[in-house]
Each structure stands twice: as structure tokens, then as C-alpha cells.
Amino acid sequence: HQDYSQLDKILLTAQNDSSIDKVFVVVESVYSMDGDIVDLQHLSSLKSLYPKVMLYVDEAHGVGVYGERGLGVAEAQGVVEQIDFLVGAFGKALASLGGYLICTPLIREYLINKMRPLIFSTNLAPINAAWSFFVVRKMLDMQKERANLQRISSLLRQTVVDKGLDCPGQSHIVPIVYGSNELAVQKSLTMLKAGFYVLPIRYPTVPQGQARVRISLQATLDWKQIEPLLAYC
Structure with a gap:
């Protein structure tokens, strides 16, 4: 996981193998279990180094949260144009349902005609599409909310670490790793x-x-609401 040296070796081997036409590197921008963030600038550099690479980034947990306009980690790291498949979900930060793919016109036409899950799925209701469009427009100007989310996330993570607990990641997803199933369930029940x-x-x-x-x-919380949770960690 997140082993860029290993990926470099794999891509070098693939680049020198004439039987391989394309290599798809598929990542999440923010990983949902550890809350760690991918280095898309590094991956973009590898893509430039190895022409066979196509980069697929899932921004499910990044859109709405990162970037000046909330477009995700790709925007925050300045590599949107380097991503071949930029995928996101409307069902998390955007409080809607469905998802999206940003790609070239050629890839778009190919998927419309060949991707069975799309061809045989039911279209979103117009009200859902309208709501998603409304939320996306609002999201573009929510810089203060994003800044607050980053602030409280960093403060919570650092406070948990200072208590001697295992708390990986760098994002608004803050896991506390206890190890055993029993202890994790017990802690959850106590918090509930x-x-x-x-x-x-x-x-x-x-x-x-x-x-x-x-x-x-979430961005609407403040530290006074979160701090009492620490007594139950």
C-alpha cells in the first residue's frame, strides 16, 4: 500500500515488455480506512516517465474536501490534467447519489457504448441530477468550511496520537486502531x-x-463538539 518504489519497478518492467500495451494505475485519493492521502504528483511523474501508464483516481472521499474549489486531491496537488480517469461520488460530501467520470471524449464514447453496467443501469431521476448540480455550485465557494474541516481533523488526530493511541492518516477520516475486534466494538458502544x-x-x-x-x-462541527469524545477513546 502506497509503495511507490515497488510501483516504479512494476512500471519499468511493463514498459520494457512489448506484449503489454497499457498499464492502469488505480488509486484512491483518500483511502477510507486509514484516511491516508495519495501522492498524485509522484504518480504523475511516473506517468510522464512511463508512456504506457494511464492513471485512474477515485476522488470519492476527496471531492468537496480538498482543493481551492473542492474538486479534490487532484486539484489540491495541481495534477488534474494528468489524470486519465478522474472518478468521484455524489453520495458523500455532496449529500446526493450517483457518481461521475471526467475523461477524454474518446474514452467517454467508448464507455457509453461498451460499459455494460452503464448501458443496463437506470438513469438518475431529474431531481437527483438537479440537486447534485446545485450542491456542486455551492461547493465551489466553501473555502471556509474546508479550512475548518482540515483544522478540526488535524487537531483531533494529534490529540488522539498524544494519548498514545494508533491513529494513522492525514485526512478528515480519523481512525483509531485498537487491534482486537472486542475492544473496537466495546469502544464503539461506549461512544454511541x-x-x-x-x-x-x-x-x-x-x-x-x-x-x-x-x-x-464534517465541516459544520467545531472543536467544542468534538473534544468530549476524547474521554471515551
């Missing part, structure tokens, strides 16, 4: 009873021995 909706994550969603609770913050 205290009024905090924090659920346990266990195997097979995460590897065995890495059971955790996952705190997902």
Missing part, C-alpha cells in the same frame, strides 16, 4: 452511549488485528 455515532470496523473490511473505530468529521 455517550452520543457519538462512531462505528467499529473489523475484518474483512480491514486486515486481521487492525480492528478500529473510524471517526468521519
